[in-house]
Amino acid sequence: MSAIYSSITELTGRTPLLELRCYEKELGLKARILAKLEYFNPNQSIKDRIAVSMIEDAEKSGKLRKGMTILEATSGNTGIGLAAVGAAKGYKVHIYVQDTVSIERFQVMKALGAEVSSMSDIPEVAKALRENNNDYVAGYAAFYEKFSKSNENVFIVDQDANPSNPRIHYETTGPEIWNDTDGKTDILVAAVGTGGTVTGTGGYLKSKNPDIKVIAVAPGENSIPSEQNPSPEEIAGVHPFENIPKEFVPSNLDKNSYDECFRVETAEAYQAARRAAKTDGILIGASSGAILYAATKAAQRKENFGKTIVAILPDTGLRYLSTNLFKGE
Ligand code: PMP
DSSP: OOOOOSOGGGGOOOOOEEEOHHHHHHHTOSSEEEEEEGGGSTTSBTHHHHHHHHHHHHHHHTSSOTTOEEEEEESSHHHHHHHHHHHHHTOEEEEEEOTTSOHHHHHHHHHTTOEEEEGGGSHHHHHHHHHTTTOHHHHHHHHHHHHHTSOSSEEEOOTTTOTHHHHHIIIIIHHHHHHHTTTOOOEEEEEOSSSHHIIIIIHHHHHHOTTOEEEEEEEOGGGSOOSSOSSOOOOTTOOOOSSSOGGGSOTTOOGGGOSEEEEEOHHHHHHHHHHHHHHHOOOBOHHHHHHHHHHHHHHTSGGGTTOEEEEEEOBBGGGGTTSSTTSOO
16 A cells, blocks of 8 residues: 655654653653654644644634635744645745744744744734733734734634644544553643643543643743843743733633643753753753653652653754753753
């Protein structure tokens, strides 16, 4: 039987689970850490999954039609996924990014044919960002407000609220983990940006076994902008979701889908990513490092000895070579 695909959209998902044997050995861990390597997606991140589901659902519902422009504000990976799927399907794609986005993401989106602008080029968005310590969700609200009221021929993707985001994780990421571990997952660790991964994957796994524990990763105190520290080195794609005003929590985050919020500082995330590159030869991004750090801390808890921990690692380290991620020991 031949195995020829006809569109990049058919290549998302079915990513492998790799037990980080050498990492476990080096740290003397007594629990298993299984890394779900989302950089095996066609454009090297977990966001390829939602790019396909959000675009194809919008086509089905008639919200997206030929000749329209796909519009989104994103910290990068979603923009790359949308640029690729938009290219393959013949749509124009216009992505607004935060000024902190790594140069690699910017270049990749452009190479895939998207128009790329800065969120702060829009005066209303710049004002919202300024007034809310550069909080992405606050900036996004202003972005959405502006374009949803304009007469431009655009489809605003709105990944923070679009139900096709958690849905695809419920339908693919969750079942892949359940099947690949023969239902023997004890703990899931994933990060929260839009909340889609945790809500969909955590929700699915809990529907199969309510005893599965879900740890949702958030940035640490010193890794989010504050009045004292307005521009810390942030973990791209990961946002706080507890102890913040309700309107800044993405509506795609279902609070029932996780049991614990675990906060990780940027330096801790970098340390874990650097270690895994050297022990097991996986080159992962900053949020993956944060997730691996949280998974490691979970593995070191006595009550978790002998358990199986699945860590969803969202993207590739190649997207961070211009940052400080791999600069240092
Ligand atoms: N890590 C990276 C690198 C991301 O781009 C994102 C998405 N913002 C996340 C983690 C978080 O995933 P989600 O949006 O599904 O919560």
